[in-house]
Amino acid sequence: MTEEIWKDIVGLEGWYQVSDLGRVRSVDRDFVDRRGHRRFFPGAMIVITDDGAGYQKFLSHKAGVKKNLTVHTCVLEAFTGPAPAGLECCHGNGNRKDNRHSNLRWGTKAENAKDRELHGTAIKGADSPNSKLTEQDVTSILRSPDSHAEVASRHGVTAELVGLIRNGKAWKHIERQPGMYAKRKKAWLVNGKAYDTLPEAAAAEGIAQHVLRYKCQGRTSNGKFYPPAPGFGFVESSASQAVPE
Known part of the structure; x- marks a missing residue:
């Protein structure tokens, strides 16, 4: 069985990691608070939810700032690198919930649309x-x-x-x-x-x-x-x- 690989999420290094299987976790944090007390927060798996359009997201917390992030973007940035200008995330099999790194790539908007047509996932108009x-x-x-x-x-x-x-x-x-x-x-x-x-x-x-x-x-x-x-x-x-x- 292939071992799951974890990498820091870009911009959240030392706070969150994402795996090549599309899972997200927080990392152990040991720090001194404003009162000088040492505190420890153990890492944990993060709950992933649907954004209403079929994509997977999660809520991050860093230094008092909350932010919703999409899992597919975090996976690609961590394992492939930042998105080249004009490119967006494409799901190879058309399943927006499948955020394995092997299923993701950076592609053009036209390529993404073609993928959706190919897999029958393009939702048009009133549907x-x-x-x-x-x-x-x-x-x-x-x-x-x-x-x-x-x-x-x-x-x-x-x-x-x-x-x-x-x-x-x-x-x-x-x-x-x-x-x-x-x-x-x-x-x-x-x-x-x-x-x-x-x-x-x-x-x-x-x-x-x-x-x-x-x-x-x-x-x-x-x-x-x-x-x-x-x-x-x-x-x-x-x-x-x-x-x-």
Whole structure:
């Protein structure tokens, strides 16, 4: 039987270790506290839980700081090394709970997606446990002529997610049809002046970009949509007009 190998977790040396089988433990600690008393804490196996998306995580405690860490990342960093730029963890057999070092590698996002398709673990759209939207909702989002913020407020999601959906970076499996949202020319309106880009408008008007965005597009806070400020606005246009809901 192959012996289990343990290594220090990167950033938690002297506190926690991870094994090549994907287990986590704390290490024995003998130290002197602030009152000058010598104290000893024996090491112990750490409880690993599910993060809701199928990945395994645990809660670390170091010098009063708590942090949730994913087991697969700890294993790869300890046994393979830090992630090269642009790469992420890939599970060779598609099982997110199998964090043996032999099952893990650093790979590109495309390689990871291909692995999920190959193993049938890619969860799309409404079938995802984290999805707040249905395919009908997404179709409605794509057909709406309203701003990202307004649409997001109606559906209880973020404007960022609406933007990802409309630009084909989320819910890609929904077929785009004529009349649906298309990439549009934008205009930032400030007191009768139109600017092509947000940075251009912010520089010309002397207003911070994040403030100007709120003034022109409005914003959603605590589920309530606040409209654009008087004299400010944001318009989009394209050859393919959206169909009103």
